[in-house]
Amino acid sequence: MHTVLNDVHPITSFCYYIGVMILSMMFLHPVFLIGELFLFILYNICQHNGAKMKQMFKGAWFFIGVIVIVNPLLNHQGTHHLFYIGRNPITLEAIIYGGLLALSFCCLMFIFLSYNLVITSHKFLYLFSRISPQLALLTMITMRFVPLFIRRLTTIKAIQKTRGIQMDSGNIKTRARNGMHLVQILLVCSLEEALQTADSMEARGYGVKKRSSYLRYHMEKRDIFSLILGAIILGICIYGKLKGFGDLQIYPSLGSFGLKGIEDVMLLILTLLFTGYPLILEGREWLWWRWQK
Amino acid sequence: MSKVKKNVWWLVFSLLFLLVLTVAISDQYYLLVSFLFLIGTMVPLYSRFEKKKIQSREIVFLAVLGAIAAASRVLFFAIPSVQPMTFVVIVSGMVLGSEGGFMIGATGALVSNMFLGQGPWTPWQMFSWSMIGLIAGLLKDSALLKNMRSRLLFGFVMGFLFGWVINLWSVIAYIHPLSWLAFIQAYIASFYFDLAHALSNVFFLWLFSSSWIKVMRRFQKKYGLLD
Structure with a gap:
């Protein structure tokens, strides 16, 4: 689904995703992480990503389980001993630490789920084409080739089937061998065709002059404002983290789950403000629409 | 030099x-x-x-091989850990040298993830595949890759190394405190997947490396590319 974050300048949205990745890994505190997770789920729902979220959990629950279980098995620090396996105590602290890491992992998964919708490959290449034009060209051509090759492969498959080379039946060894045979035919015909295209590009004057480019995106006031504000918030958060705020005290002994003081509350508000940026954009748009009517 | x-x-x-x-x-x-x-x-x-x-021919040549690597990974996505991408990267490195192998590995990983979904694993996959291409390119004139048996061994080892490097980020990020035991556990947990990857490398290299190298050398010679 199209959200407002899809419309802002690619630099702004890319910086947003880098920022939330840093924030979700920086503050290992249950209140922070649950708040962020809630906002990410809300935003993913806004993007109509519900089915994908379910599918992701099917793939990721095993890894989440491993994070929660392996940490207490390997780590025996802490004072709240729950029970013993052999001589090694399983401590409450280690379990909670594992849980926090698992929460942070969930956040990361949700971030990438919405990242894949917002930063399309077109925007990604736009971002990097100015840093490294040759590389961006290579990536762009490669990307364009993948669907073409898959389409071409179906044609090759149909033709080769009349010769008895097919992937539909036989044991796994024959199938894999036939499959690679098809890919080899694809290699030969694609290379021939692509190199001729390259020659014709050259013949039409590719690389003679510096290329101009059509830029679809414009930096608006909104982008500059959000970039500056975001940088300030992120700066304050990193400063706060370095000063030791926003952390749950786990070792040597578990601290309280609550926030420790005004500094922690401030950091929490700033973090949630940063994380909720796409939702704020969405809400602003919604209000604007209502007022105009 | x-x-x-x-x-x-x-x-x-x-x-x-x-x-x-x-x-x-x-x-x-x-x-x-x-x-x-x-x-x-x-x-x-x-x-x-x-x-x-770089000539446009050379860019296109790299792009075709990168796209074949990426497309084959997308096609074989249903079978976990079995994909010909590593094979394509090794073979390209052997023909084009270390730089070509590096570019094909990195681009193939990035582009295939544009179809399969980007994640925290993308940089690690780009690193691992590009390094496989680089190493294959560096060793292209050595006896190790010229001899079929040691080439198969190379593919087998690369399959395991690939999985081990990919494991690194998850262990470093989510297990605390780090210990050798944590790494060994992670490697045991991924053993089956790494083995499948290594064996599929051996299989593809055994059956197809000679003919693919022949095809690519021929194109390289015909168009005078990346010598």
């Missing part, structure tokens, strides 16, 4: 220095350091490619 060697030594030295420095200061920032390692290894190679004046 001597300048290149000097640069490589300088790079290795500075990366090692970085490692020692961080361990000396604090043992908390492994994830950050490992990321700096990725950047420190890949950015110089990328910028070398960027600075080179």
